[in-house]
Amino acid sequence: MKKLLNNPVDYVNEMLEGLAAAHPEYYKRIGADGRIIVRPDAPVKGKVGIVTGGGSGHLPVFTGYVGKGLLDACAIGDVFASPGVDLIYEAMKAVDGGAGVLCLYGNYGGDVMNFDMACEMAEMEDLKAKSVLVADDVASASFAERAKRRGIAGMVYCFKIAGAKADTGATLDEVTATAQKAADACHTMGVALTPCILPAAGRTTFTIGENEMEIGMGIHGEPGVRRGPLQTADEIAEEMLRMLLADVPLASGDRISVLCNSLGATPHEELYIVYRVVAKRLKELGVTVVAPLVGRYATSMEMAGMSITFCKLDAELEQLLLAPCSCPFLKV
Amino acid sequence: MKKLLNNPVDYVNEMLEGLAAAHPEYYKRIGADGRIIVRPDAPVKGKVGIVTGGGSGHLPVFTGYVGKGLLDACAIGDVFASPGVDLIYEAMKAVDGGAGVLCLYGNYGGDVMNFDMACEMAEMEDLKAKSVLVADDVASASFAERAKRRGIAGMVYCFKIAGAKADTGATLDEVTATAQKAADACHTMGVALTPCILPAAGRTTFTIGENEMEIGMGIHGEPGVRRGPLQTADEIAEEMLRMLLADVPLASGDRISVLCNSLGATPHEELYIVYRVVAKRLKELGVTVVAPLVGRYATSMEMAGMSITFCKLDAELEQLLLAPCSCPFLKV
């Protein structure tokens, strides 16, 4: 695999420069090195601000989802590395419109430390802040230990739903509760086919045989559930569905949204081949799919592979999922 | 590179099955093997119908752009192969709401033959039809021989603009004239880094060295302008810009739209790194960029590489570009 690069040290800043140049109506750069992206109209008076953050290399996650009815700001780290504490705290201050700030991000050790520390700073300066961690990766821990799960593509649903909730004028406690409900509703299974290349290191994140796949592997190459010979799309989809359905038992009449997400290189064609299996199985179960998403929503640069996310809906979550939102990567 | 596949013979049909299952509000399958995608509300009474068609493996092109304010139908061939004549003709009949049909597609030999033949059939049965070919690939022929150019990512602008024009209630002649104006306004330069794998053949479309790139290579591997060692993102962007600006001289005050398009594997991060150079150069020239697009809009499955399209705007084109439209891959 080959990359269009300049000096790898400038990778993130150049990327952000292009992002802000292309979509100034959505993204404003602030903070040291412009490593925070905020809505140009931030802070929105009276609205709970929603801040996320994490490593680069996952576009549209995290930065891309700053937008109307979505996130208010994102603190941006180097490729696959956490943003600094000060950066996170600055992002929080930039979006506090008086109603407080929700930190909504994926469950990764470094990010948790830095967000926790930023929240302690906020507390010292009387900025009201709450945190909700997205921990949707079914393969990374058992249901009994859900809190240990990594955060992956389910994040997209959490951003969408929390953003819509904040738009209703809800309080920080309400937005936090709904965001937590959305996070709890998300269950994701992934499969990795190839690694990606770290720009700075110039090498791949992990190795995997020419005819191998790894079910449940994390988006940075964290070990999964099972490595084995590459199977057919239908077999892989069925295996992932089995694991998902064991985690979130669905009954006739249930309503869910489904995200079939490419990790980067895997094309739309293959996602639809997989989605076909998902749709068939859910139909058999009598489950209704609402507003499915098929595409590249949470990636690891040019990694090949995909994930399936179930977001189980109740009336509130469904209404918020269908509420209007707008960023260059997601418009409802 | 690895693919999520079942029997390759079923690749296109399974993909369409998933596509229609995911987005029934946009896509309805008709015709032999369901190889035509039409808007569910087709034909729209009194509106000029717009039909495209071409080989599979380029999502969102072609099928994906069926939608409101966009295309009315698409006839779908096998991977990188033309759809049959009857399929095209059937698509035309399905979208004729009495105002006639525009065939709007990329300039490839097989497609031209089949569309021409379908149009002759239409003529025999008194269905009013016109054709506009998209021929935007600067690398494939000189400006003097523009009509010989292949159609690549510029297609997206043509679909958008022609679709918006048809939505105004314009006549077939008017829609045809505007579509032709849009096609003439589009100039694209591409660079290929890696090939993709043909599902049926199980092999790559072409070969290219581990540290090589080919400027101007076509999306099926057609030879380009220059093959050489992989350069930096900025150098590549500058070279492509030089060729584009030689083809479409821009002056201060001009307004254009720009599409930075990934051929598949190349991630958003790299597209923004390139867009940054494009934005800087156009700013220096005093050119205003309107509604730029950065993403995967016209692909070759998991090919790595990208293209830059300039769509030079006049007042009409700009207004139509900004008019509302909606499909799962493009919403304005």
Added chain:
Amino acid sequence: MISKELTVESIHLAMDRIKVGILAHAEELNARDGAIGDGDLGVTLSRSVEIFSATPPEGDDVGMVLLGYAKMLTGTVGSTYGTLAATGLMAAAKLTKGRTAVPWSEVSLLLAAAGAAMAARGKSHLGDKTVLDVIEAARSATENIKEPEKLASAAAAAVKATTAEFAAKPFKQGRARIWGEKGLGMEDPGMVAFQYIVESLLP
């Protein structure tokens, strides 16, 4: 068995023979097309002849039967070769519509009409190293020939010679064109396919 004039029976009979010839060479044609194109020539031709024999067009109007076969081609895959063949058959159909018997001496004329229509459809020219060149060779070799056996053998010899002669030249049309120098020395798969088609008609 061979009728005095070209009738619908002789067309159906020819199609049966062509089916045998194509199926015997399908793999080879795929491989030839695969070397310079997308490798589907054998597949698409096989699919076409299977459909031909499954539901041959009815009636005794030569033109309408030729049109019937042409329509089967447009109804199947969208391959270049299939569309060109449909175009050629339609051109021949126009000249024979309303007739139940056509003198064998007109075969050369039908080939001329087919070739001209195909060139127009493909925006291509004689010398481009395509099936057009062998059709022209067959047309020229069959001029003024009235006996069907002689027609087939004259055409087959001319087609074979032309295919071989063109191997040395560069491709100027279709997917093969992009190969430039690398195409030198290779026979055009479309010409070879036509050669097998004509050879299946040899007595």
Added chain:
Amino acid sequence: MISKELTVESIHLAMDRIKVGILAHAEELNARDGAIGDGDLGVTLSRSVEIFSATPPEGDDVGMVLLGYAKMLTGTVGSTYGTLAATGLMAAAKLTKGRTAVPWSEVSLLLAAAGAAMAARGKSHLGDKTVLDVIEAARSATENIKEPEKLASAAAAAVKATTAEFAAKPFKQGRARIWGEKGLGMEDPGMVAFQYIVESLLP
């Protein structure tokens, strides 16, 4: 040169020495981190010590100076090691705020406070094969020691021994955790970095 008690001068001096030690081992630390993590430990530590020496915090309040260094860490990269170090420095700052001199005998206490805060921040435990284990080793080795020279040498010996001892155990925290069996036999880069930090303070 060495003052009778821990003052801001002794802190600045220590930071200068640590800078030399870190820069000398930056490449090695990158390589160690690269084998099981993301390979940035040397880079991020170097960046931090450069910033320390460029703009050392002012004033003579030991606590405020420690807090000043902590804040420089949170202001630079977001690496785990940097955030943990900032957390540890802040904990020590809380205990020394408002004082211009702290008896050397309190160093062990400061290490205890730092280690506890870091464990809370990292949601990790002693025995997880992280920098926590060598901090605990240093804390234990420095208990009741009053002379600065002895402090450094006792800490250095304990840290080195603990780093070596843990090499045989599995990683239970951070990016290294995912390596499972492959991590056996490897020293934890965070422990090694702390070893070089302490060794830079040897007289």
